Amino acid sequence: MKRKAANLPPGSLVEALLDGRWRPCLLARRQGKDFQTLHLAPLDPPGELLPVDPETKLNPLPGQLHLEPTPATGQEPGPPIPTGGAFSAPDGQWLKTEEDYKGQRSLACVNLATGTIARRRDRQPEITPLTLTPPTRRWTWRRR
Structure with a gap:
């Protein structure tokens, strides 16, 4: 519906x-x-x-998306995170995105749990790159 x-x-x-x-x-x-x-x-x-x-x-x-990110192989913790990449930071798990904001292309990060948009969370020194499995393969659903 x-x-x-x-x-x-x-x-x-x-x-x-x-x-x-x-x-x-x-x-x-x-x-x-x-x-x-x-x-x-x-x-x-x-x-x-x-x-x-x-x-x-x-x-x-239906249900709730259960993300199962795994640490990316061969990457050191810390920046840079590519656009479309996911990462873990002390304040949550984030997806790095690109948007048109005030007439310019800009980077923004979306919190995977809350949907909150924040600027440049990927510049924190204590981040860990993550690999998200594409939704067509291993994303799992849990019923609420």
């Missing part, structure tokens, strides 16, 4: 029609001083952050 984006909590896993095909996405929220904006972070493939109208109808996916 489709629901309006504004009625879904940030961090929800949804399915959205993007470029003519249904793609799994993470619903993300940017909290400004006097405003909130909603965005979709597609997970197949990851790497972009797209604004979404609060009235847009999205398909909530």
Whole structure:
């Protein structure tokens, strides 16, 4: 059953029609001083952050996405993390994305648990790169 984006909590896993095909996405929220904006972070493939109208109808996916990231092989802890890459930091697990923000291409990070958007979390010295298994293979679903 489709629901309006504004009625879904940030961090929800949804399915959205993007470029003519249904793609799994993470619903993300940017909290400004006097405003909130909603965005979709597609997970197949990851790497972009797209604004979404609060009235847009999205398909909530059943259950809860259980991410099983594994440490990336052959990489040292710390930057750089490529766009679309996931990493673990002291304040959570993040997905590095690219977006059009105020007319420029900008990097943003989306918290995989809460859907919160933050700037440049990938520059912390104590981050560990992670590899996310593409959703078409090993992503597992848990019923709520």
